[in-house]
Amino acid sequence: xxxxxxxxxxxxxxxxxxxxxxxxxxxxxxxPGDSPFDIKRVFYLYGMPEGSTRGAHAHKTLExxxxxxxxxCIVKTYDGHQWQSFSLDRPDRGLYIPxxxxxxxxxxxxxxxxxxxxxxxxxxxDYLSPLQEYLDYMATLQPGKSK
Amino acid sequence: xxxxxxxxxxxxxxxxxxxxxxxxxxxxxxxPGDSPFDIKRVFYLYGMPEGSTRGAHAHKTLExxxxxxxxxCIVKTYDGHQWQSFSLDRPDRGLYIPxxxxxxxxxxxxxxxxxxxxxxxxxxxDYLSPLQEYLDYMATLQPGKSK
Numbered sequence: 001x002x003x004x005x006x007x008x009x010x011x012x013x014x015x016x017x018x019x020x021x022x023x024x025x026x027x028x029x030x031x032p033g034d035s036p037f038d039i040k041r042v043f044y045l046y047g048m049p050e051g052s053t054r055g056a057h058a059h060k061t062l063e064x065x066x067x068x069x070x071x072x073c074i075v076k077t078y079d080g081h082q083w084q085s086f087s088l089d090r091p092d093r094g095l096y097i098p099x100x101x102x103x104x105x106x107x108x109x110x111x112x113x114x115x116x117x118x119x120x121x122x123x124x125x126d127y128l129s130p131l132q133e134y135l136d137y138m139a140t141l142q143p144g145k146s147k
Numbered sequence: 148x149x150x151x152x153x154x155x156x157x158x159x160x161x162x163x164x165x166x167x168x169x170x171x172x173x174x175x176x177x178x179p180g181d182s183p184f185d186i187k188r189v190f191y192l193y194g195m196p197e198g199s200t201r202g203a204h205a206h207k208t209l210e211x212x213x214x215x216x217x218x219x220c221i222v223k224t225y226d227g228h229q230w231q232s233f234s235l236d237r238p239d240r241g242l243y244i245p246x247x248x249x250x251x252x253x254x255x256x257x258x259x260x261x262x263x264x265x266x267x268x269x270x271x272x273d274y275l276s277p278l279q280e281y282l283d284y285m286a287t288l289q290p291g292k293s294k
Contacts, residue, residue, distance in 0.1 A: 024194040042175065
């Protein structure tokens with residue numbers, strides 16, 4: 001029996017509209033529209049000191065779209081098998097993170113502001129962290145693999 | 148018959164949570180919760196040159212919460228009778244703007260980023276602008292006052 005992960009969505013960039021004129025720029029995301037889900041919660045990160053890491057967890061069911069509104073950062077994702085790295089440095093590009101992907105935000109430029117749209121309210125039981133808890137949970141989802 | 152405006156919500160600050168630790172700050176807004184409405188759309192403004200003005204319209208039905216995530220600005224509101232001025236300069240304080248209030252964003256500090264949560268999708272017919280169109284529309288809502 002294969003140990004490949006269950007079929008699932010993958011993290012992916014979402015290009016967002018940008019309306020630019022002499023007054024500056026406007027971008028938006030809405031559902032239905034570029035957001036893959038109904039937006040229940042918006043959180044945002046700011047004042048991250050150099051060298052800090054945010055995230056470092058996965059979600060059982062929550063979907064997220066991450067948009068860097070000022071500055072830049074790197075988002076590293078992990079599905080239990082493979083790491084991927086995404087660069088976010090413009091407000092008209094978001095990153096969709098599906099459930100069951102570990103995610104870490106690192107390498108914040110000074111004064112970076114990160115907005116995260118969420119498909120649900122804060123539910124503590126939905127979080128998987130630290131990494132071993134995530135890997136243990138993923139192992140229970142492998143078809144044909146006993147715990 | 149009084150010419151007082153119809154009873155309605157007023158613009159008001161909304162204090163939002165802020166979780167601060169050695170990794171930086173996290174604030175959030177969700178519905179049900181601090182958001183007075185289900186969040187259908189999020190837009191954000193960035194790259195405003197010095198001296199620019201954004202907004203300068205009212206909505207027939209749309210509700211908004213404005214949060215300045217970086218920098219600062221002044222939001223001026225008008226109900227057809229009285230102007231009010233609100234200062235937004237911290238990510239853990241939002242400003243709720245009910246329907247039927249004219250709103251203008253001005254005095255942007257350099258590199259200001261403004262996030263606006265909306266109770267509905269973009270609907271062109273919901274906008275009232277320029278100011279005279281807003282005032283004409285408001286006049287039609289005055290009790291006991293013929294057009």
